[in-house]
Amino acid sequence: MKTDxxxxxxxxxxxxxxxxxxxxxxxxxxxxxKIFSTKxxxxxxxxxxxxxxxxxxxxxxxxxxxxIIDEVMVSVFKAPRSYTTEDTVEINCHGGVLMMRRILExxxxxxxxxxxxxxxxxxxFLNGRIDLSKAEAVIDIIHSKNEFALKNSVHQLKxxxxxxxxxxxxxxxxxxxxxxxxxxxxxxxxLDGYVEKLYSKNNNLLDRIKKLIDSADNGKMLKExxxxxxxxxxxxxxxxxLNILVGEEKAIVTDVAGTTRDVLEESIRLHGISLNMIDxxxxxxTEDIVEKIGVEKARKYAQDADLVIYVVDxxxxxxxxxxxxxxxxxxxxxxxxxxxxxxxxxxxxxxxKKVFEENFVTDSIxxxxxxxxxxxxxxDFEETIKEMFFSGKITIDDEVCITNMRHKEALMDAYNSLxxxxxxxxxxxxxxxxxxxxxxxYSSLGFIIGEEVDDDLVNEIFSKFCMGK
Numbered sequence: 075m076k077t078d079x080x081x082x083x084x085x086x087x088x089x090x091x092x093x094x095x096x097x098x099x100x101x102x103x104x105x106x107x108k109i110f111s112t113k114x115x116x117x118x119x120x121x122x123x124x125x126x127x128x129x130x131x132x133x134x135x136x137x138x139x140x141x142i143i144d145e146v147m148v149s150v151f152k153a154p155r156s157y158t159t160e161d162t163v164e165i166n167c168h169g170g171v172l173m174m175r176r177i178l179e180x181x182x183x184x185x186x187x188x189x190x191x192x193x194x195x196x197x198x199f200l201n202g203r204i205d206l207s208k209a210e211a212v213i214d215i216i217h218s219k220n221e222f223a224l225k226n227s228v229h230q231l232k233x234x235x236x237x238x239x240x241x242x243x244x245x246x247x248x249x250x251x252x253x254x255x256x257x258x259x260x261x262x263x264x265l266d267g268y269v270e271k272l273y274s275k276n277n278n279l280l281d282r283i284k285k286l287i288d289s290a291d292n293g294k295m296l297k298e299x300x301x302x303x304x305x306x307x308x309x310x311x312x313x314x315x316l317n318i319l320v321g322e323e324k325a326i327v328t329d330v331a332g333t334t335r336d337v338l339e340e341s342i343r344l345h346g347i348s349l350n351m352i353d354x355x356x357x358x359x360t361e362d363i364v365e366k367i368g369v370e371k372a373r374k375y376a377q378d379a380d381l382v383i384y385v386v387d388x389x390x391x392x393x394x395x396x397x398x399x400x401x402x403x404x405x406x407x408x409x410x411x412x413x414x415x416x417x418x419x420x421x422x423x424x425x426x427k428k429v430f431e432e433n434f435v436t437d438s439i440x441x442x443x444x445x446x447x448x449x450x451x452x453x454d455f456e457e458t459i460k461e462m463f464f465s466g467k468i469t470i471d472d473e474v475c476i477t478n479m480r481h482k483e484a485l486m487d488a489y490n491s492l493x494x495x496x497x498x499x500x501x502x503x504x505x506x507x508x509x510x511x512x513x514x515x516y517s518s519l520g521f522i523i524g525e526e527v528d529d530d531l532v533n534e535i536f537s538k539f540c541m542g543k
Contacts, residue, residue, distance in 0.1 A: 078099055222347065265505060303382050306384055382407070413444050
């Protein structure tokens with residue numbers, strides 16, 4: 075299929091050692107040949123082999139004597155052995171912003187058009203080189219916030235999600251074909267005993283899809299980070315904790331209660347895990363209007379958090395404010411830091427556990443003794459986060475982890491369709507009922523890899539890519 079030729083700057087728009095201008099399409103080699111010459115002045119690109127690199131100059135044909143613009147290396151990739159499966163040329167030039175823009179301008183004047191955001195990857199998808207889940211993994215790699223998100227995105231680019239989905243679809247399609255064939259030719263294909271066989275097969279499919287759905291919550295946190303809110307009474311050590319975790323003085327710390335009156339947000343990494351940290355105003359009854367607004371914000375952020383860090387000043391007895399905070403925490407995953415252990419203790423672990431139990435909060439609570447002043451207990455705190463969210467180890471080498479909410483929704487649709495199959499089997503409904511719902515599950519799974527999506531969704535997905543990718 076003949077396509078127009080597109081071009082864009084493929085590296086970041088900042089001064090650097092090397093910049094890359096990417097060209098893709100039927101005329102990409104011809105366009106590059108117009109503006110490239112070897113050191114001896116020869117035009118060679120039309121006759122070179124694929125996957126070769128050539129040294130020379132970019133020249134502006136509009137200038138007198140073909141003014142040399144830059145010294146470059148040009149890579150040539152001939153269809154279909156390229157990222158887009160089209161003829162592709164990459165010009166490696168000096169990485170100044172002005173230089174990259176100048177060369178792109180010359181490429182566009184030579185016959186290419188400016189690529190849309192994500193258009194190179196979109197062409198790879200439309201030309202069948204990658205499916206939609208792999209295309210989305212490309213943008214996830216670019217935006218990875220931590221080591222595990224990056225590793226999972228690479229895993230998906232290699233086909234972890236698409237391979238699982240394709241396997242599920244193959245098995246579902248086999249059952250659909252068998253039912254349809256038996257209904258069309260009952261004399262030669264019998265459905266005797268098939269209900270029991272399909273019931274077992276359907277349960278197996280449900281279990282595998284449910285496992286993928288269940289991985290999505292952890293996957294979302296791996297990709298986007300754990301939304302973490304620090305709460306506690308004023309002067310409990312919340313801001314000191316944030317400063318230790320960030321590694322610099324982000325929050326003002328004083329002996330005056332109520333210093334933090336608004337939220338402070340910071341993203342940090344602990345052992346490869348991203349925490350989207352929010353330090354909130356100390357929660358207490360107050361008549362100060364500004365502080366009261368900060369307290370209300372703290373309540374709201376705590377309700378929406380994946381993890382609540384409750385900092386308790388162990389040198390001060392628990393009071394009604396602590397009970398109020400524990401009620402706000404509810405059944406959220408929570409790490410309670412019994413802080414200021416370098417001072418005389420007025421609150422013990424047993425005291426804190428008792429207050430939690432009195433307020434019917436006993437699940438998902440971990441209590442750790444700390445001293446933010448002496449930097450004690452922070453390692454235990456970091457390890458506890460890994461234990462709470464990832465059972466102490468984070469690995470995606472041997473399993474599929476869903477990180478895309480679009481994929482999760484499609485899996486849930488497929489799961490619900492298979493539940494309908496199960497119900498129809500239990501109700502002894504006619505075989506064509508099974509076929510309808512199996513086909514619905516098949517289509518929902520196709521939505522993940524791009525076989526059941528419309529152009530508008532494809533355009534929306536690729537519009538989120540950066541220019542040049």
